[in-house]
Amino acid sequence: xxxxxxxxxxxxxxxxxxxxxxxxxxxxxxxxxxxxxxxxxxxxxxxxxxxxxxxxxxxxxxxxxxxxxxxxxxxxxxxxxxxxxxxxxxxxxxxxxxxxxxxxxxxxxxxxxxxxxxxxxxxxxxxxxxxxxxxxxxxxxxxxxxxxxxxxxxxxxxxxxxxxxxxxxxxxxxx
Numbered sequence: 184x185x186x187x188x189x190x191x192x193x194x195x196x197x198x199x200x201x202x203x204x205x206x207x208x209x210x211x212x213x214x215x216x217x218x219x220x221x222x223x224x225x226x227x228x229x230x231x232x233x234x235x236x237x238x239x240x241x242x243x244x245x246x247x248x249x250x251x252x253x254x255x256x257x258x259x260x261x262x263x264x265x266x267x268x269x270x271x272x273x274x275x276x277x278x279x280x281x282x283x284x285x286x287x288x289x290x291x292x293x294x295x296x297x298x299x300x301x302x303x304x305x306x307x308x309x310x311x312x313x314x315x316x317x318x319x320x321x322x323x324x325x326x327x328x329x330x331x332x333x334x335x336x337x338x339x340x341x342x343x344x345x346x347x348x349x350x351x352x353x354x355x356x357x358x
Contacts, residue, residue, distance in 0.1 A: 223317035247305030288318035
């Protein structure tokens with residue numbers, strides 16, 4: 184208490200993390216992204232596929248998204264709804280991360296003008312496919328590759344807590 188003013192300390196509960204693909208900052212990080220995450224994509228032979236069908240979104244929601252967010256965040260989790268993800272895919276896409284024929288991770292994205300927003304990430308449960316093999320990072324990598332190869336200039340990774348000790352914040356900051 185003696186270290187704070189009487190009015191307290193002002194902080195923001197969430198921080199929006201956007202990547203401007205045209206910025207010098209991103210261009211400087213691209214080599215490191217390719218070296219770290221691109222290497223894993225090549226090492227594990229990950230492939231990407233974009234889909235928009237409702238059946239794929241339902242499969243993603245039930246098998247990848249809900250198990251992932253509930254395992255990661257427990258009771259502190261307020262998952263998005265299936266209709267919400269379906270609406271996002273109507274104006275966007277679902278990026279699937281594949282290893283061989285197995286769908287192991289993905290991200291639901293909405294697109295508006297020249298910006299793509301990652302609405303929900305999902306991964307198979309840990310007992311089915313280990314997170315340490317980088318499939319979730321491959322989803323970020325695939326999203327950036329897709330945006331770079333199209334007319335998209337901004338990738339919105341949405342929000343995270345502005346805490347250097349928070350794993351989500353640190354992971355998004357690497358991109």
